[in-house]
Amino acid sequence: QAVEWYALGMGDPWPVSAMHGRNVGDLLDAVVESLPETVVEEEEEVPETVVAVVGRPNVGKSTLFNRLIREERSIVSGVPGTTRDAVDTILETEGRRYRFIDTAGWRRRSRVKEGVEFYSLVRVWRAIDRAQVVLLVVDASQGVTDQDQKIAARIQEDGRACVVILNKWDLVRESGRAEEVFRDAAEKLHFISYAEFLRVSALTGSGTGKILPAVDRALESWNHRIQTARLNEFLHGVVSRTPPPARKGKRLQFYYLTQARTAPPQFVFFVNRPELADPSYQRFLERKIREIYPFQGSPVRIVLRPRRSMRREEG
Numbered sequence: 001q002a003v004e005w006y007a008l009g010m011g012d013p014w015p016v017s018a019m020h021g022r023n024v025g026d027l028l029d030a031v032v033e034s035l036p037e038t039v040v041e042e043e044e045e046v047p048e049t050v051v052a053v054v055g056r057p058n059v060g061k062s063t064l065f066n067r068l069i070r071e072e073r074s075i076v077s078g079v080p081g082t083t084r085d086a087v088d089t090i091l092e093t094e095g096r097r098y099r100f101i102d103t104a105g106w107r108r109r110s111r112v113k114e115g116v117e118f119y120s121l122v123r124v125w126r127a128i129d130r131a132q133v134v135l136l137v138v139d140a141s142q143g144v145t146d147q148d149q150k151i152a153a154r155i156q157e158d159g160r161a162c163v164v165i166l167n168k169w170d171l172v173r174e175s176g177r178a179e180e181v182f183r184d185a186a187e188k189l190h191f192i193s194y195a196e197f198l199r200v201s202a203l204t205g206s207g208t209g210k211i212l213p214a215v216d217r218a219l220e221s222w223n224h225r226i227q228t229a230r231l232n233e234f235l236h237g238v239v240s241r242t243p244p245p246a247r248k249g250k251r252l253q254f255y256y257l258t259q260a261r262t263a264p265p266q267f268v269f270f271v272n273r274p275e276l277a278d279p280s281y282q283r284f285l286e287r288k289i290r291e292i293y294p295f296q297g298s299p300v301r302i303v304l305r306p307r308r309s310m311r312r313e314e315g
Contacts, residue, residue: 218297
């Protein structure tokens with residue numbers, strides 16, 4: 001009977017017995033082999049920006065956080081916790097993905113004893129350590145306090161990108177002291193002057209739409225790299241125009257400049273004797289590097305090393 005099926009010209013027949021299962025396995029193998037290959041397209045992974053929201057208690061941090069999430073209306077997932085826990089919320093908007101770490105706020109060391117309050121403080125430090133970008137929320141109606149400065153110092157020491165949120169700006173504006181308050185905040189947080197300062201009211205929503213774009217700019221700066229050729233062209237020009245001051249009759253000599261890393265950007269200057277460097281001249285070099293690229297929102301590290309370590313650094 002199989003010969004009759006061949007005569008139909010419809011390909012190779014497969015004699016099987018459905019009742020006894022005879023040759024069914026061979027048939028299935030033939031079916032699988034005849035299936036066209038399918039290419040499984042892997043979904044492109046959306047890069048994630050980790051953002052810590054930190055600040056003293058009662059600066060409106062939670063209100064700001066909830067306002068931001070509610071406005072975006074695209075929460076993907078949240079990890080619930082107590083009010084003292086750091087809570088991660090993943091947000092996707094306009095093709096970008098953010099992991100927000102919300103914390104309970106920073107408390108004075110004098111108030112931190114044993115127990116949960118100590119661990120609240122530890123969580124703030126851990127949140128900063130985990131983050132790429134830190135939103136430092138300040139109560140602008142009270143001005144920058146010493147605690148705000150200590151948090152900012154930790155952010156700078158950890159090399160994190162930063163955006164300063166001057167919250168409750170509606171109250172500041174009503175007081176007629178807006179210019180004075182902004183100037184005072186910039187002066188007291190001068191050591192993170194690279195950060196973008198945003199005037200925001202979490203209560204009314206004013207200015208909150210500027211936060212995510214500022215986060216994006218800060219992250220881009222944090223990861224930015226300048227080509228070595230451009231850096232050494234810059235080095236030759238700036239040292240020729242403004243040479244370093246002599247110390248004890250000896251002058252610092254520059255040989256080569258490279259960007260050793262990003263996140264945050266670190267620039268290594270190879271010199272004759274690093275101990276001859278004046279701190280003010282190192283700050284001058286940072287300002288000049290920021291003229292090539294502003295690195296808004298990101299700290300910049302300046303390192304001076306002796307020329308003998310140059311080959312090792314390049315390797």
